[in-house]
Amino acid sequence: MQDKVPSGLDRKETEVYRRLDRGRLPKHIAIIMDGNGRWAKRRHLPRVAGHRAGVAAVRSTVETAARIGIPALTLYAFSEENWKKRPASEVGFLMGLLSRYLKAEVPTLNKNNIRLEYIGRQHELPAEVQQRMDWARDATARNSGMVLTLALNYSSRSELVDAFRAIVNAAAQNGGLDHLQIDEDTVGRHLYTRHLPDPDLVVRTSGEMRLSNFLLWQLAYAEIYVTPTLWPDFRGVHLLEGIAEYQKRERRYGGLNHSDAHPEHSALATKS
Numbered sequence: 001m002q003d004k005v006p007s008g009l010d011r012k013e014t015e016v017y018r019r020l021d022r023g024r025l026p027k028h029i030a031i032i033m034d035g036n037g038r039w040a041k042r043r044h045l046p047r048v049a050g051h052r053a054g055v056a057a058v059r060s061t062v063e064t065a066a067r068i069g070i071p072a073l074t075l076y077a078f079s080e081e082n083w084k085k086r087p088a089s090e091v092g093f094l095m096g097l098l099s100r101y102l103k104a105e106v107p108t109l110n111k112n113n114i115r116l117e118y119i120g121r122q123h124e125l126p127a128e129v130q131q132r133m134d135w136a137r138d139a140t141a142r143n144s145g146m147v148l149t150l151a152l153n154y155s156s157r158s159e160l161v162d163a164f165r166a167i168v169n170a171a172a173q174n175g176g177l178d179h180l181q182i183d184e185d186t187v188g189r190h191l192y193t194r195h196l197p198d199p200d201l202v203v204r205t206s207g208e209m210r211l212s213n214f215l216l217w218q219l220a221y222a223e224i225y226v227t228p229t230l231w232p233d234f235r236g237v238h239l240l241e242g243i244a245e246y247q248k249r250e251r252r253y254g255g256l257n258h259s260d261a262h263p264e265h266s267a268l269a270t271k272s
């Protein structure tokens with residue numbers, strides 16, 4: 001029996017969606033949005049035109065993910081390195097774009113029952129951008145569907161540094177460091193992503209094979225899907241193609257695959 005396709009998917013999305021195993025959708029997808037500059041360069045446009053075009057890709061991807069019931073989507077919108085190493089004019093443009101995006105998008109986020117969150121060193125962003133971010137988070141706080149997390153001024157190494165500092169400070173205020181015990185759970189509870197499960201799938205656009213300081217702890221067992229599509233050309237259908245590819249992989253978490261662990265069940269064993 002062909003079960004129902006969620007409303008709102010277009011024809012191409014529906015085609016790919018029908019091939020998916022709905023019982024094995026990733027619970028958390030993280031995306032490294034890359035290629036805005038190259039997209040603009042190919043069109044002899046300034047880099048910022050690529051960022052502007054990237055907003056349509058964000059919109060399509062977020063809506064499709066919410067429609068098919070992905071519980072969490074995290075987008076790497078702006079790294080700490082971007083902030084420090086790009087010209088002030090480009091950084092200023094990105095800040096303005098983010099503010100406009102948040103203002104314009106809140107009704108759509110609410111319509112799709114999406115709750116907005118952020119990770120990264122928010123306190124270093126311009127005050128008016130922080131205010132807009134707080135406003136958008138509050139305006140979507142009661143939604144119970146997908147959690148959309150924007151990584152802004154984010155660096156995975158800084159996140160780990162902040163986590164270790166928080167662990168030590170909390171211990172110092174709670175009777176000292178003598179009995180401090182740190183395990184994986186302790187670290188996880190002090191990361192910016194403590195509201196999220198670890199991503200099952202990380203998507204990177206524009207063909208680069210790097211993690212670029214993104215969720216290094218949390219991506220330990222994630223499947224990696226790299227597509228040559230540049231971010232401004234990315235749409236919901238590309239996300240679904242990434243999920244289809246993810247579903248072809250066998251996740252072992254450091255263990256064995258089924259036939260190696262149970263050779264008596266393998267095709268060869270049953271034939272002989």
Ligand code: FPP
Pocket residue numbers: 033034035036037038039051052054055058075076077078079082097098101150206231
């Ligand atoms: C990487 O492309 C992209 C960014 C640094 C910014 C991402 C921003 C957006 C997608 C638009 C706004 C997002 C939101 C959430 C409103 P790049 O400039 O590094 O591209 P290149 O590698 O081709 O130069």
